[in-house]
Amino acid sequence: MSNSKALPLIQAEVEPCCPPLNERPLTMEEADRASAMFKALGDPIRLRLFSQIASHADGEACVCDISDVGVSQPTVSHHLKKLREAGLLTSERRGTWVYYRVAPSVMASLARSFSVSG
């Protein structure tokens, strides 16, 4: 292959997904965006992967560190992709290994969704 314009770099800055859920009814656009995040966390395997990465030392984890969740390696890769596409994780290859970390401001943004307003 030649001039590959690789560099996925889909990870634009994660802006707040939505206002607090009890502040006002979400618009359709807000609901689409936020539900995509919750949907990604709505699988027990994916949630465990996310938790393992979020709680790992230095805030990042190699796939080899977290692939012990009871499913095959391709399935782990599939779930990590889903989490990445939802904007929850970022990935970076360093040598042989690929490291995942929670995307910036994701925790704060989601926490805000459930913060009690009023």
Added chain:
Amino acid sequence: MSNSKALPLIQAEVEPCCPPLNERPLTMEEADRASAMFKALGDPIRLRLFSQIASHADGEACVCDISDVGVSQPTVSHHLKKLREAGLLTSERRGTWVYYRVAPSVMASLARSFSVSG
């Protein structure tokens, strides 16, 4: 058994779903429980329904108030059932109408999942 015999279980349906996601890796049981909640919020229609109820005056909303989300009324009922089964909503019939409200401690419990620990 312990000496707690008159323990009221009415509000025990929603206990904290899990520790903060960046505190430690979730157990399978924790992941099952928490992912069920996120899964329920992982649909745009359901998330809008939840937001409409959570933001409604007096903290409760009649189905007739929130059924304008772009799908048929049986589908609304189906989604509300999913949210109820996930422990996110409670419902009560008063006369002709059925009122939904966010189950106790759900907002705080989910906010805690994303609170930054450490």
Added chain:
DNA sequence: GATCTAAGTTGACAATCGTCGAAGTAAGTG
């Protein structure tokens, strides 16, 4: 080059999901 390990992609499959129309239940009105 060849070979090994790490991780991602593809293809296929059963299982689950979202949706609707039709039918059913519950409560109020006359």
Added chain:
DNA sequence: CACTTACTTCGACGATTGTCAACTTAGATC
């Protein structure tokens, strides 16, 4: 009783999802 309104449940349909085996890509080492 019949009729209306407000939901819920049922049955069916296409669409999406989670999973694995097989294959491919990427990097390190020989």
